[in-house]
Amino acid sequence: xxxxxxxxxxxxxxxxxxxxxxxxxxxxxxxxxxxxxxxxxxxxxxxxxxxxxxxxxxxxxxxxxxxxxxxxxxxxxxxxxxxxxxxxxxxxxxxxxxxxxxxxxxxxxxxxxxxxxxxxxxxxxxxxxxxxxxxxxxxxxxxxxxxxxxxxxxxxxxxxxxxxxxxxxxxxxxxxxxxxxxxxxxxxxxxxxxxxxxxxxxxxxxxxxxxxxxxx
Numbered sequence: 001x002x003x004x005x006x007x008x009x010x011x012x013x014x015x016x017x018x019x020x021x022x023x024x025x026x027x028x029x030x031x032x033x034x035x036x037x038x039x040x041x042x043x044x045x046x047x048x049x050x051x052x053x054x055x056x057x058x059x060x061x062x063x064x065x066x067x068x069x070x071x072x073x074x075x076x077x078x079x080x081x082x083x084x085x086x087x088x089x090x091x092x093x094x095x096x097x098x099x100x101x102x103x104x105x106x107x108x109x110x111x112x113x114x115x116x117x118x119x120x121x122x123x124x125x126x127x128x129x130x131x132x133x134x135x136x137x138x139x140x141x142x143x144x145x146x147x148x149x150x151x152x153x154x155x156x157x158x159x160x161x162x163x164x165x166x167x168x169x170x171x172x173x174x175x176x177x178x179x180x181x182x183x184x185x186x187x188x189x190x191x192x193x194x195x196x197x198x199x200x201x202x203x204x205x206x207x208x209x210x211x212x213x214x215x216x
Contacts, residue, residue: 001144002073004097005083006090007034018137019083019110026141031072038065038178041185041198064178064202070168071175073099079106079148081140085113089126101129106147109133110140177205 003020006012013034020032033039042061073080073096080100082093100107107130111122121127132147134140164172181201 001028001030002077002080002096002100003030003032003083004080004090004093006086006093007039012086015083015085019081019140022137022140023081023144028141028144031077033069037068037072038182038198038202060203060205064174064205067171067175068178068182069096069175070099070171071173071179073105074103074164074168074172075176076179077105079108079144079151081108081110081144084109084111084122084126087113087115089122094126097126097129104151106130106144106151107132108140108143108147110137111135174205178202181205 001023003016003023005016005019007016016032016034020030020035023030031037038061042065069092080097082097083090084093097107097109109127109130109132111133112135127133130147132143134143185198185201
């Protein structure tokens with residue numbers, strides 16, 4: 001289950017953690033980018049000396065984050081819960097939800113925030129992505145089960161090779177490589193050595209993947 005939403009300040013991180021927690025307590029396995037993805041390593045670098053080293057390869061890191069998240073949505077996660085809280089929904093979350101919609105995956109939208117320009121309602125191009133909308137954390141697991149039941153199955157078969165557009169397939173395949181690397185990195189724990197290894201390896205991996213704004 002992919003947890004999609006903003007994660008750039010303590011309040012946003014706390015909100016996403018709460019969503020993952022209520023789902024896990026209800027028996028769902030979750031992918032939370034701030035905990036399980038590259039974001040877990042990249043976000044702490046922003047206010048550290050390692051940010052200087054990461055700067056020149058930031059386009060590579062951004063590409064790796066995109067590809068890893070696409071891999072999770074396309075192949076590893078059978079459904080998406082998106083946090084729409086905020087004056088406007090998080091841009092990345094909107095893109096991730098649209099990908100899930102295009103793949104026919106169950107989507108639950110959580111919003112407990114009236115700060116929108118349309119009398120508390122988001123743009124119809126966002127709300128139209130799912131009829132399953134809730135206002136409390138406790139409602140999320142119930143709505144997710146309903147969404148999955150309506151989709152016809154509580155399990156998800158990953159897309160077959162060749163079923164995706166070529167650029168998306170390329171991104172997903174690269175995301176699988178990043179995920180495999182992260183699994184090994186997670187076993188090493190934290191610390192500067194791990195962060196250094198992350199930066200070096202992501203740069204190496206991404207040199208095999210075309211990035212239009214790559215460093216010279």
